[in-house]
Amino acid sequence: MRILVTGAAGFIGSTVTDRMLADGHDVVGIDDLSTGRLENLSLASRDARFSFEKVDVTSGELAEVVQRVRPDVVLHLAAQIDVRVSIRDPLLDARLNVLGTINLLEASRLAGVGKLVHTSSGGSIYGTPKRLPVDETMPVAPESPYAAGKAAGELYLSVYRSTYGLATTALALGNVYGPRQDPHGEAGVVAIFGTAMLEGRPTRIFGDGETTRDYVFVGDVADAFARTVTPDAANGERLNIGTGVQTPVRELHSRIAAIVGVADDPEFAPPRPGELQRIALDVSRAQRLVGWRPQVDLEAGLRQTVSWLSSRTATS
Numbered sequence: 274m275r276i277l278v279t280g281a282a283g284f285i286g287s288t289v290t291d292r293m294l295a296d297g298h299d300v301v302g303i304d305d306l307s308t309g310r311l312e313n314l315s316l317a318s319r320d321a322r323f324s325f326e327k328v329d330v331t332s333g334e335l336a337e338v339v340q341r342v343r344p345d346v347v348l349h350l351a352a353q354i355d356v357r358v359s360i361r362d363p364l365l366d367a368r369l370n371v372l373g374t375i376n377l378l379e380a381s382r383l384a385g386v387g388k389l390v391h392t393s394s395g396g397s398i399y400g401t402p403k404r405l406p407v408d409e410t411m412p413v414a415p416e417s418p419y420a421a422g423k424a425a426g427e428l429y430l431s432v433y434r435s436t437y438g439l440a441t442t443a444l445a446l447g448n449v450y451g452p453r454q455d456p457h458g459e460a461g462v463v464a465i466f467g468t469a470m471l472e473g474r475p476t477r478i479f480g481d482g483e484t485t486r487d488y489v490f491v492g493d494v495a496d497a498f499a500r501t502v503t504p505d506a507a508n509g510e511r512l513n514i515g516t517g518v519q520t521p522v523r524e525l526h527s528r529i530a531a532i533v534g535v536a537d538d539p540e541f542a543p544p545r546p547g548e549l550q551r552i553a554l555d556v557s558r559a560q561r562l563v564g565w566r567p568q569v570d571l572e573a574g575l576r577q578t579v580s581w582l583s584s585r586t587a588t589s
């Protein structure tokens with residue numbers, strides 16, 4: 274199939290791109306390179322079935338590109354990914370994440386795309402759920418503009434499916450970690466802790482360290498995209514993509530410190546607004562509908578990530 278990946282130069286988008294090429298698809302990656310890096314596409318760029326275009330998903334140019342590429346499937350990962358940026362500037366977040374998604378849905382409809390897979394956020398759209406792990410039948414209750422924007426994107430998928438017959442799936446991801454995550458961003462605690470520890474800098478935990486997240490390895494996320502590219506795979510569904518396991522940030526810190534081989538001695542700072550206290554995702558729907566389940570456990574995933582971060586630290 275011919276697959277268009279938005280946000281292809283990003284952490285998850287580039288991993289998904291590599292997986293699509295490995296599965297034998299032709300891939301066109303688009304990205305505005307606002308946070309993504311071409312270096313993430315160095316493997317893909319060696320493949321003749323890959324091409325890249327620098328395009329902003331909110332621009333008028335997008336429709337022309339999608340029309341020219343005529344993809345069978347669109348995988349939408351381009352976004353503003355930082356909850357705190359969304360709180361500081363909700364209009365910016367909505368422009369990129371809501372209007373960008375609508376612009377892409379409209380371009381996809383006009384180009385006769387068969388399937389669009391959207392990247393939602395299982396770690397934020399449910400707010401503070403009544404029970405954990407949270408499944409897809411629980412109400413959506415955003416507590417940040419970022420979460421509201423991701424949930425709005427899902428509603429627009431529903432509009433395009435019912436009105437125009439565009440097949441859609443929303444993958445509601447947990448906290449994704451792995452090689453290529455930006456260690457200098459505000460999001461991505463594994464990359465931030467790992468890099469600070471490798472460079473001998475202090476680490477800081479916001480809150481008391483009991484805050485939990487559902488950490489899912491990026492390779493497993495790419496596998497979820499691979500299982501949903503066909504139009505009839507989980508059409509019209511949201512699939513939670515996580516592990517079902519809550520890991521406190523304090524435990525995460527200890528695990529990374531042990532792998533890096535440094536003292537487990539974080540500083541503590543006040544909690545930040547918009548951050549949830551506890552989350553874990555029930556992923557049984559993904560298993561039932563597309564046979565997906567996480568394959569890489571936290572220890573193995575953290576080892577792979579630290580190994581990648583240390584090769585990067587060594588070369589920079």
Ligand SMILES: NC(=O)c1ccc[n+]([C@@H]2O[C@H](COP(=O)([O-])OP(=O)(O)OC[C@H]3O[C@@H](n4cnc5c(N)ncnc54)[C@H](O)[C@@H]3O)[C@@H](O)[C@H]2O)c1
Nearest residue numbers: 280282283284285304305307308309329330351352446449
């Ligand atoms: N990392 C996580 O834990 C996590 C969790 C849930 C959902 N997600 C979602 O997964 C997707 C990928 O996130 P990531 O962690 O790889 O972040 P990332 O910042 O590495 O990737 C986002 C990519 O989108 C590109 N982009 C941003 N605005 C754009 C625009 N207007 N036009 C074109 N490209 C644009 C960036 O340059 C970047 O390459 C996002 O939709 C994010 O919201 C991530």
